[in-house]
Amino acid sequence: MQTKTFMETPPDLHTDLSDIERVIWSHETDTGPVLVIFAGIHGNELAGIYACQRLSKKLSENTDKLEGSVYMISGNREAIKMGYRYINRDLNRIWNEVTEGVKANPELQDDIEWEESLELLQVINTIVDKHKNTHRDVYFCDLHTTSAQSCAFILFNDTLENRRSASVFPVPQILGIEESIHGTLLSFINDLGYPAIGFEAGEHNDPQSVLRTEAFLRLYLHFLNILKLKLPELQRCEEVMSAPSGNLDEYYEITYHHFVEDAREFDMKKGYQNFDPISKGDLLAYDHEKPVYAPTDGLIFMPLYQSKGRDGFFILKGRSPFWLEVSSVFRDSFLNKYLHFLPGVDKVGHGSFTVDLRVARFFVKEIFHLLGYRVIRKDEQTLVCYKR
Ligand SMILES: [Zn+2]
Incomplete structure (x- = not known):
């Protein structure tokens, strides 16, 4: 009798997780x-x-075939x-705050998540050391x-190393999240x-989300040469992971971030899915009962349909692979030396600049992006650009 492959066993979404270990498996x-x-x-x-639970069961039966180390860590x-x-x-x-220490924000000290972050930090440090x-x-x-x-x-975050890691997967890729969302674990790493x-x-409670994650992890192990997949398994994983993204462009950049003070007062118009196209002026949501209109054309991304969280929605624009290729060529080029000659641009430290937008209007952000800088708006008139 043929044994069932992993994709044919439906995931159980009701397993009790109340005693989940910090290290799920390693x-x-x-x-x-x-x-x-x-x-x-x-x-x-x-x-x-x-x-992770499903995959670790399979990996446990094949540890002799693993040509690398694997750690599965639980979060909050x-x-x-x-x-x-x-x-x-x-x-x-x-x-x-984890980087700066609790002194930067003493209020954190009593929070559950501060405790969680310190435990995670310990695990990360042990692995890194x-x-x-x-x-x-x-x-x-x-x-x-x-x-x-x-x-x-x-x-x-848009670094060349991250681009390389991500490029092998057959799903849309969103670059530059670090310019909109600060203090993420990814940025820390x-x-x-x-x-x-x-x-x-995918969606929180969709069983497909479990299968897509498992497919992603199997592919990652394959591409890292930790556990190679046979061709039919490889194809199956790619199919499961990419359905149903269809023919979405490969790369996207966040062009707008609607920040929310209180998610309970934020009412996103029903029915939006990630990557749905929107036009400038579309009514997208109500925030404190005031209408929120799309400030620009693009694709809607991560619309908030829950009462916790600070990100109401994002708007994306496609970025051509050609432009990415060009930017990877320029990242370490001599042009970096001449940035401070641009109007409105001041060098403030090694690899960091400020841009006065009253002087520098055109393409400044694009030039810094092209050369691999992270661009953050400091106030109405100033951008701060750091080398990523
Ligand atoms: Zn999340």
């Missing part, structure tokens, strides 16, 4: 790459946890128990789902010097 080898997987950083996004364990996105504050927005002086490549990924219906997609990509599998 396997260490002496050589080969290292893949670190985070799941459940948001406690109501359980597809990643279920996918207290919130997972309750089924909430978070308890006191978003665990995926506090990593600037173990591999710091070896030649082994270490990769991180973070598993999420969305409150809106969605196909799977990958998002990451990037700043440690490792590639880190986020995988969004």
Whole structure:
């Protein structure tokens, strides 16, 4: 009798997760790459946890075939128990404070998520220390789902290493999330010097989200040469992961971020799915009962359909692979030396500039993007640009 392949076994979305371990599963080898997987950083996004549990069962039967180390780490364990996105504050927005220490924000100290972040930090440090002086490549990924219906997609801070890690997957890729959302775990890991990509599998409670996550993880293990898939398995994983993204463009950039003060007062118009096209002037939501209109054309992204969270919605624009290619050529080029000659641009430190928008109007942001800078708006008139 033929054994069932993993995709044919439907996921069980009712497993009790109240005693989920910090390390869901791990396997260490002496050589080969290292893949670190985070799941459940948001406690109501359980597809990643279920996918890790399913996959680890299979991997446990084949540990002799693994040519690299794998760590599966659970995120906000207290919130997972309750089924909430978070308890006191978003665990995926506090990593600037983790870097700066609690002195930067003493209020944090009593929060559940502060405790969680310190435990996670310890796990991350242990893994990083173990591999710091070896030649082994270490990769991180973070598993999420969305409150809106969605196909799977990958998002990451726009560094060349992240682009390389993400480029092998057959789903839409969203670049430059770090310019809109600060204090994420991915940014923290990037700043440690490792590639880190986020995988969004689909809607929170869609069983397909579990299967897409499992397919993503199997593909990742395959592309890292930790556990090779046979051709039919490879094709099946790609099919499962990419359905139903159809013929969406490959790369997107966030062009607008609607920040929300209080999600309970934010009412997104029903029925939007990720990547639905919108036009400038479309009524998208009500915030404190005031209508919110689209400030620009584009594609709607991560519309908020839950009462927790600070991101009302984003608007995306497609970015051509050609432009990406050009920018990767220019990143380390001599042009970086001449940026301060541009009107309105001042060098303020090694690899960092301010841009006075009253003077520099045209294409300044594009030029800095092209050369691999992260561009953040400091106030009405000033941009701050850092080398990524
Ligand atoms: Zn999430």
